[in-house]
Amino acid sequence: MTRASGLQIDGHLVLVGLPGSGKSTVGRAVASRLSRPFLDFDAELERRVGTSVARMFAEEGEVAFRQRELALTQELAAAPPMVLAPGGGWVTIPGVMSLLRPPGRIIHLAISPKEALRRLSRSRNVRPLLAQADPAMAMHTLWERRSALYALADVVLNVEDVDSQRLIDSVVALAHDGTLGIG
Numbered sequence: 112m113t114r115a116s117g118l119q120i121d122g123h124l125v126l127v128g129l130p131g132s133g134k135s136t137v138g139r140a141v142a143s144r145l146s147r148p149f150l151d152f153d154a155e156l157e158r159r160v161g162t163s164v165a166r167m168f169a170e171e172g173e174v175a176f177r178q179r180e181l182a183l184t185q186e187l188a189a190a191p192p193m194v195l196a197p198g199g200g201w202v203t204i205p206g207v208m209s210l211l212r213p214p215g216r217i218i219h220l221a222i223s224p225k226e227a228l229r230r231l232s233r234s235r236n237v238r239p240l241l242a243q244a245d246p247a248m249a250m251h252t253l254w255e256r257r258s259a260l261y262a263l264a265d266v267v268l269n270v271e272d273v274d275s276q277r278l279i280d281s282v283v284a285l286a287h288d289g290t291l292g293i294g
Contacts (some may be wrong), residue, residue: 120213121214121230122211122216123192123194124147124195124215124218125197125208125211125212125216125218126138127201127220127261127264128220128261129222129224130231131226131228131229132270133220133222133230133270133275134151134196135151135196137275138194138196139194140275140279141194141283141286145194147192147193147251148191148193149196150187150194150195151196152198156176156179156180160179161175168269175233176198177200177203177204178196179200180290181207184201184211185210187211188211195211199253199257200257202257202260203257208263212265215264216266218264219261219262219267220270221261221267221268221269222252222270222271223271224247224254225247225250225255228250268282
């Protein structure tokens with residue numbers, strides 16, 4: 112795809128990363144700045160199914176949940192450009208990233224398992240895959256299973272070493288001309 116400075120990427124911006132990496136928070140702010148719709152996959156699936164992600168996992172299992180994410184991704188492949196925040200395990204669905212790119216760009220919001228867990232400890236939402244006796248071990252296991260898949264992103268941004276405003280500015284810059292404001 113050819114881009115000139117000042118032209119906006121003509122596909123989705125997809126934010127991926129561990130739970131707690133800031134996909135939804137950053138995504139909402141970036142979408143607002145770009146005047147694009149924002150879609151949080153978990154919230155959209157909860158709206159469509161009429162129940163929480165935790166309940167979907169408990170009643171149907173992870174495989175069924177990933178099938179719902181895949182169907183949503185297939186639907187969004189033809190939609191106008193948005194900022195998307197799929198769940199942290201979305202990257203584990205075979206072939207899912209290729210459904211959105213090109214022209215979409217996948218941005219990994221990189222965070223250590225320890226920092227992700229620290230951030231999540233302030234949240235009132237319990238993540239189904241972390242609801243176990245040892246959440247730190249569960250988070251580390253998620254990282255081990257997903258890190259190679261996150262590495263397939265077009266861009267990796269370390270979210271631990273930069274304040275949220277600078278991170279948002281960088282994602283917006285990337286959307287406009289493919290450059291990043293983070294060194």
